Amino acid sequence: NKIIEAPIVIIGSGYGGAVSALRLCEAGKKVVLLEMGLNWEKSRIPFSNLLKPGKSSAWLKKKSIAPFMNIFSLTPFTGTLDRLDFDHINIWVGRGVGGGSLVNGGMAVTPKESYFKEVFPQLDAEKFYHHYFPLVHEELKVNIIDEEFLKDCPYYKFTRVGEEEAHQAGFKTMRVPNVYDFKYMEKEFRNEVPRSALNTEVIYGNNHGKNSLDKTYLKKALETGNLEILDLHRVDDIKLNDDKTYSVNVQQTDTSGALIADKIFHCKKLILAAGTMGTLQLLLRSNAVNGLPLHEGIGKNWGNNGNFMTGRNWVKPLSGGTGAKQSTIPVGGIDNWDDKEHPFFTEIAPLPMGMDVATALYLLINRVDKKGEVTYDTINRSLKLNWDESHTVKMKENAKYFVRKMNKANGGTRSHFLFNNGFGADICYHPLGGCVLGETTNEYGKLKEHENLYVLDGSLIPGTIGVNPFVTITAIAEYCIENLIKGSEFA
Ligand code: FAD
Numbered sequence: 001n002k003i004i005e006a007p008i009v010i011i012g013s014g015y016g017g018a019v020s021a022l023r024l025c026e027a028g029k030k031v032v033l034l035e036m037g038l039n040w041e042k043s044r045i046p047f048s049n050l051l052k053p054g055k056s057s058a059w060l061k062k063k064s065i066a067p068f069m070n071i072f073s074l075t076p077f078t079g080t081l082d083r084l085d086f087d088h089i090n091i092w093v094g095r096g097v098g099g100g101s102l103v104n105g106g107m108a109v110t111p112k113e114s115y116f117k118e119v120f121p122q123l124d125a126e127k128f129y130h131h132y133f134p135l136v137h138e139e140l141k142v143n144i145i146d147e148e149f150l151k152d153c154p155y156y157k158f159t160r161v162g163e164e165e166a167h168q169a170g171f172k173t174m175r176v177p178n179v180y181d182f183k184y185m186e187k188e189f190r191n192e193v194p195r196s197a198l199n200t201e202v203i204y205g206n207n208h209g210k211n212s213l214d215k216t217y218l219k220k221a222l223e224t225g226n227l228e229i230l231d232l233h234r235v236d237d238i239k240l241n242d243d244k245t246y247s248v249n250v251q252q253t254d255t256s257g258a259l260i261a262d263k264i265f266h267c268k269k270l271i272l273a274a275g276t277m278g279t280l281q282l283l284l285r286s287n288a289v290n291g292l293p294l295h296e297g298i299g300k301n302w303g304n305n306g307n308f309m310t311g312r313n314w315v316k317p318l319s320g321g322t323g324a325k326q327s328t329i330p331v332g333g334i335d336n337w338d339d340k341e342h343p344f345f346t347e348i349a350p351l352p353m354g355m356d357v358a359t360a361l362y363l364l365i366n367r368v369d370k371k372g373e374v375t376y377d378t379i380n381r382s383l384k385l386n387w388d389e390s391h392t393v394k395m396k397e398n399a400k401y402f403v404r405k406m407n408k409a410n411g412g413t414r415s416h417f418l419f420n421n422g423f424g425a426d427i428c429y430h431p432l433g434g435c436v437l438g439e440t441t442n443e444y445g446k447l448k449e450h451e452n453l454y455v456l457d458g459s460l461i462p463g464t465i466g467v468n469p470f471v472t473i474t475a476i477a478e479y480c481i482e483n484l485i486k487g488s489e490f491a
Pocket of ligand 1: 017106203233273430459470
């Protein structure tokens with residue numbers, strides 16, 4: 001196997017990886033970033049939209065893997081969206097240079113300060129709300145839809161109907177910021193530029209309009225000249241050497257997933273930013289196969305961020321439902337977090353199916369009362385997740401309460417069209433935790449039992465943050481890497 005020397009290696013190019021890369025490169029460090037997915041920008045292969053799933057739609061699968069309506073057969077390709085299936089929960093993740101930012105809805109939500117303090121009592125909330133969150137908003141190019149455009153645009157009928165109905169039922173709504181460039185969307189609407197959000201592009205990638213990480217943090221990091229991104233490089237496991245350096249075992253593949261080369265990267269400093277599930281897989285597998293030392297808390301304190309999907313049918317059928325044309329970018333939310341009995345936040349989600357299905361889709365985010373645990377199954381060589389219906393009892397109660405109240409005020413039924421019994425308890429977009437900050441790591445993400453190994457991604461957040469998580473993941477990564485650099489960890 002070829003051994004490649006690299007002083008600093010980062011695994012994964014999502015939020016945590018991109019922030020770490022930029023700040024280290026700015027500090028003059030040479031960084032190698034290993035990403036198992038494709039560099040889509042470099043490949044020049046266009047992303048496909050929801051109505052015609054193609055190459056970008058699924059990670060090495062024979063069939064598309066959208067949460068609903070998968071009738072499309074595919075030739076396996078290293079697509080942007082992957083789904084990890086466990087007994088009681090399916091977890092969707094992004095693959096490619098930019099990680100989850102390629103496939104997500106771009107909702108850039110800052111957590112409620114009171115909940116942030118509850119989840120991270122040890123952090124200086126003042127500093128986060130006055131420095132890290134604003135910094136992250138600027139770097140990620142967060143913006144807000146113009147109310148006039150929203151009011152008239154036929155592609156946002158689903159949001160207007162959703163908000164009207166929520167108000168009718170006595171719920172409070174909120175405008176949700178996004179990284180999609182709304183000025184670009186206005187031009188799309190006027191047919192001045194190619195369409196993306198208005199052409200059902202989102203979970204298989206956006207060809208235009210969305211400020212994913214390849215257009216923000218990673219672009220800036222590359223401009224320093226200090227970053228090398230190696231795509232289609234999948235890390236199998238890592239090994240701690242006697243001199244406290246690391247050997248990273250890598251398989252380079254082609255776009256059909258076939259092996260091109262085995263490589264070993266030898267590094268002094270290693271940052272794991274492979275996303276919650278990716279980082280846990282690397283740590284637990286490396287412990288099983290190479291005896292990598294692990295703190296006992298690794299894998300514990302895992303949660304689905306309270307993700308719980310539900311839907312309603314026959315939403316205003318007489319007035320034309322939620323609209324045949326829908327933008328893929330959500331801009332509305334219902335904020336019921338302060339209700340002591342039923343605290344939840346829900347996104348008023350688009351369902352762009354090319355026809356009016358008179359159905360409303362909601363992704364609820366709840367508290368996580370009972371945490372799960374991730375372990376490694378040495379026989380099947382895969383992750384195991386201790387998570388079942390007992391973990392989502394309260395989430396289901398909240399969803400029932402929400403749908404009942406909406407239906408009572410507005411008419412409609414539970415959506416059996418979307419989900420078996422009207423509820424999608426097994427759909428998770430926000431896996432968090434398992435390497436909790438300050439428990440399995442020091443206060444800045446350096447793993448206990450290690451001197452040169454760091455975790456900087458969603459796994460630092462203990463299973464819940466109350467809103468869509470990437471703004472928080474990015475802010476925590478900024479905080480950690482700033483302090484690690486200041487503390488001469490990378491000197
Ligand atoms: P990720 O962004 O997951 O990045 C990890 C990267 O590491 C990936 O590119 C992966 O390919 C790579 N990797 C993993 N294992 C290996 C390995 N062994 N070797 C090499 N590379 C590896 N959040 C929001 O805040 N707002 C939203 O609107 C929103 N919508 C979403 C919609 C969908 C469909 C999905 C799936 C997620 C959504 N999320 C949203 C969640 C958000 O995208 C994630 O929380 C976020 O991307 C996690 O960031 P991260 O840095 O932890 O890792």
